[in-house]
Amino acid sequence: MSVGTSSRAGRSEELRNALVDTIVADHAAKGLAMPADVERAMRKVPREAFTPGVPLERAYENTAVITNRRGEETTSSVSAPYLIAEMLGQAADALGGLEGRDVLEIGSGGYNASLLSELVGPAGSVTTVDIDSAVTDRAVACLESAGYSDVTVVCADAEHPVEPGRRYDLIIVTAGAWDIPSVWREQLTGDGVLVVPLRTFGMTRSWALRRSGDRLVSRSHRQCGFVSMQGDGGHRMRYVDVAAGVHLRLDENQQIIPDVVADVLTQPRREAWAGVSLPPRTVLADLDLWLAVRLTREAEEFLMLTAQEAAVESGIVAPSWRFGTPAAFDGGTFSYRSALRWTGRLFDLGAYAHGPEAAASAGRMVEHMRAWLDAGSPSPVLQVLPARTPDGDLPDGTVLDKRHSRIVLTFHTSSSR
Ligand SMILES: C[S@@+](CC[C@H](N)C(=O)[O-])C[C@H]1O[C@@H](n2cnc3c(N)ncnc32)[C@H](O)[C@@H]1O
Known part of the structure; x- marks a missing residue:
């Protein structure tokens, strides 16, 4: 083994590249392509900077690292790398690239925010919000130590406007939601994108939803699991x-x-x-x-x-x-x-x-x-409309009424077109 690879930094790079190789192969097996800039960012950001106290090898396992628990329940984690890659890919695909974008991340930790910071570059911006001050304090310290002090960290319940008056091209939610509060849509630019792990029928999928007026329409979805949203938007299973x-x-x-x-x-x-x-x-x-x-x-x-x-x-x-x-x-x-x-x-x-x-x-x-x-194994399209939308204005499909929104799931088959 050379002197370079025996150093911690060298070992970190080696583990990181091996992890990204695995994720790229896993994407291909699922029929997905990881955007080149997402891959580049994942090969650059040291995940161990956001998992202090955890052995280096563990930081590069393809699983979540739990950082906070309340009793039996996990309340915070550094998300699993493959899932972060898939969600960043959904965002990049839906927006046609992330460079120069203004992004709000809901649910902090620092790792995803630093990847986003790499992806948006100097012309863009990243704000990350968490309801738990222990998480935001740690995120500030970790971001600083990894050299991403340009990320704005806010401690608040993201059920409410985070930086009043600001609009984002992308809101990426990293906690499991049951509903879509209207402020998430309202904080998006006219054709902005919301990527959110949303539970419908007891099943969570990460949906990339593009804003179109007062509705959001899905562009893609992925299977996923997340810690639950807390605060005013919390909804227990x-x-x-x-x-x-x-x-x-x-x-x-x-x-x-x-x-x-x-x-x-x-x-x-x-x-x-x-x-x-x-x-x-x-x-x-x-x-x-x-x-x-x-x-x-x-x-x-x-x-x-x-x-x-x-x-x-x-x-x-x-x-x-x-x-x-x-x-x-x-x-x-x-x-x-x-x-x-x-x-x-x-x-x-x-x-x-x-x-x-x-x-x-x-x-x-x-x-x-x-x-x-x-029917050719069709995929569903999910639309999110405000709770006040009358039945007659809903698209065809199965309607789930939540607190803030009416969610319509439609499978387009050749017989329904
Ligand atoms: C899976 S962790 C986030 C992982 C992080 N994005 C990363 O880079 O690995 C989910 C976080 O969502 C936060 N959270 C839950 N409900 C929230 C809310 N209503 N507003 C803001 N943050 C919330 C939790 O405190 C937790 O830290």
């Missing part, structure tokens, strides 16, 4: 235990009687399969939102099922993804998307159901899956 290690995640205004579901899970399981043979890298990310939209229309309740490893191993449930699987409860029957069924290197999609109408419910769920595949 509720979990209901229905069996040992099996929970239902309730969002929006969903209601469920836990005992009824617990009972139903003890009844025999019926299954249905789509009868398809899909290759391993088939992207299913939008299938769950498609199911949410379809099942919300026809079932009493659409819910997300989560399960602990032990519950899956013991066979109580066999969900498609134990951290969040689409499920429905209707007329005493409970159904959910099952784990994939592999035959050699190909897999099929299925549904499991328990209750009086189990076979029919499972069958209906796989029909929806087949319909999504037959």
Whole structure:
């Protein structure tokens, strides 16, 4: 090993380049391209400057580094590098580049703000806001030590205007939101972009939304997970235990009687399969939102099922993804998307159901899956309109009413055009 690479700075550079190589490859595997300037910034900014007290190797793992906890709950972290790269890519694509842009980051730490500072360059500006003064104090110190003292750091609840009177080309939110307060839209320039991890139907996606008058229209979305928004815009997810290690995640205004579901899970399981043979890298990310939209229309309740490893191993449930699987409860029957069924290197999609109408419910769920595949695996478009928007002015789609906004999710298929 040469003297250069044995130094801490050399080792840091080596680890950083290896991490970025991994992220670039991961993007390619997902069919995404990392913009060249995002890649350049990620190869330059030393992540360890924003993770003080953490071993160098840990700072370059492709995961979040937790920096604050309140009880069991994580309240702040330095976000996972691959996710930061994807969201910066969404922003750069939606705006056609970030150089010279004025940016507001909601949720601080310093790492993402310094990447943004590299991307906007001297002609642009970066303001980062956090509700927690411990986070902003640390961010100021870390930004200073890494040489990014041109970033403005504000301690405030970003549910309200951050620098009154200022407009930004980009607002990038790095905490999980349930709603879009109108001040976020109002702080954008006329065609500015909001990148936000937004929860709909209990599922969080990072949406890049472009402003068009008083509405925001999605340009892209990515799967993601984030610590929850705090303050006046906080909205807790509720979990209901229905069996040992099996929970239902309730969002929006969903209601469920836990005992009824617990009972139903003890009844025999019926299954249905789509009868398809899909290759391993088939992207299913939008299938769950498609199911949410379809099942919300026809079932009493659409819910997300989560399960602990032990519950899956013991066979109580066999969900498609134990951290969040689409499920429905209707007329005493409970159904959910099952784990994939592999035959050699190909897999099929299925549904499991328990209750009086189990076979029919499972069958209906796989029909929806087949319909999504037959329609060419479409992606949804999400539009955000002010809460006061009358029904007649809403675009076609499934409407979720939040506190400040009406959110409309639309899948454009050849039959709906
Ligand atoms: C995942 S961390 C941010 C990571 C950071 N952007 C980075 O560079 O790695 C999320 C942050 O959002 C902050 N936050 C949560 N609710 C907020 C609110 N209403 N206004 C401003 N900040 C908030 C939390 O305090 C937390 O520090």
